[in-house]
Amino acid sequence: MNDNPFPDSPVMPEMFDGGKTIQFQCRKGIDCWNVCCSNIDISLTPYDILRLKERLDISSTEFLDKYTLPYEMEMDSIAGVKLRPVAGGSACQFMTAEGCSVYSDRPTACRYYPVALLSMRKQDEYVDRDSYALVKEAHCLGHQEPRSLTIDQYREEQGLPEYDELARGWRQLILKKKSSGPSIGRPSKRSLQLFFMTCYDVDRFREFVASEGFKDIYDIPDDEQLKILSDDRSLMLFGFRFLRQVMFGEMSIAMREETVTARRDRLLEKQRRIEREAAERMARDEREMYGDQE
Ligand code: SF4
Ligand code: SF4
Numbered sequence: 467m468n469d470n471p472f473p474d475s476p477v478m479p480e481m482f483d484g485g486k487t488i489q490f491q492c493r494k495g496i497d498c499w500n501v502c503c504s505n506i507d508i509s510l511t512p513y514d515i516l517r518l519k520e521r522l523d524i525s526s527t528e529f530l531d532k533y534t535l536p537y538e539m540e541m542d543s544i545a546g547v548k549l550r551p552v553a554g555g556s557a558c559q560f561m562t563a564e565g566c567s568v569y570s571d572r573p574t575a576c577r578y579y580p581v582a583l584l585s586m587r588k589q590d591e592y593v594d595r596d597s598y599a600l601v602k603e604a605h606c607l608g609h610q611e612p613r614s615l616t617i618d619q620y621r622e623e624q625g626l627p628e629y630d631e632l633a634r635g636w637r638q639l640i641l642k643k644k645s646s647g648p649s650i651g652r653p654s655k656r657s658l659q660l661f662f663m664t665c666y667d668v669d670r671f672r673e674f675v676a677s678e679g680f681k682d683i684y685d686i687p688d689d690e691q692l693k694i695l696s697d698d699r700s701l702m703l704f705g706f707r708f709l710r711q712v713m714f715g716e717m718s719i720a721m722r723e724e725t726v727t728a729r730r731d732r733l734l735e736k737q738r739r740i741e742r743e744a745a746e747r748m749a750r751d752e753r754e755m756y757g758d759q760e
Contacts, residue, residue, distance in 0.1 A: 482598045503557065510573055512633065512636050513632040515529060515530070530666060535550045544640055545665070580609070581600060584596070636706055668705070684719050
């Protein structure tokens with residue numbers, strides 16, 4: 467793993483734990499007010515999207531369409547989503563002269579700034595661990611304000627423990643995908659779409675989970691199904707479990723025996739057909755090459 471997670475960036479390569487004291491304050495009236503929101507590059511977590519679509523009272527599909535841009539994370543073939551700036555500009559669509567118009571539901575990256583969260587996973591460890599870096603950009607005058615606090619205190623102040631907790635399953639999926647390396651190969655378009663829908667388009671994922679096709683495959687108790695379908699947070703967390711099962715074979719959602727058997731039978735039948743066709747082709751080729759010698 468690269469020691470410096472942000473080469474060619476203003477992020478200092480030094481990494482800290484939550485006990486590190488920083489000097490920083492962002493406040494209304496500061497000379498650089500809104501400068502950071504005028505030129506954005508903000509990646510969103512699934513929970514960020516959930517909070518913002520609830521705030522705006524629109525569906526996740528509508529939110530994605532109007533306020534985001536898809537991107538591929540670090541060439542790892544993992545679907546990601548960024549905030550889409552205003553048309554023809556680089557400012558955030560939620561920026562107003564008064565500040566952020568969705569402040570109490572602002573995304574994780576906005577809350578963290580100027581701290582950067584680095585979720586790392588060492589190859590010989592199963593758990594991921596968080597460390598932090600400090601972003602010092604010349605335009606941000608908050609670093610000159612006379613206020614000191616630890617990164618842990620800053621995270622509390624910004625409401626980040628809840629955001630990080632609800633995004634943990636998603637971060638773990640990404641870390642696991644990255645650490646599984648290139649040997650697994652580029653995922654199919656269908657699996658990228660499945661990851662995108664499950665993580666970011668919670669309202670479409672709900673329709674998928676409620677569909678007869680899904681119920682034919684997965685055996686979910688009625689009370690759990692009801693909870694998943696009626697609560698966005700439960701649905702999102704279920705989505706992370708679902709993806710762990712689909713992507714890495716970590717079985718935590720029961721599958722219907724008859725479906726598993728039928729799938730296995732279909733696969734076996736397909737394999738037998740391929741073998742039969744190959745044998746027939748070889749026999750035909752031999753006859754053409756040597757003729758009928760009997
Ligand atoms: S969401 Fe709010 S805090 Fe974040 S970039 Fe937009 S205006 Fe700024
Ligand atoms: S202090 Fe930094 S974070 Fe606050 S408005 Fe200025 S540039 Fe943005």
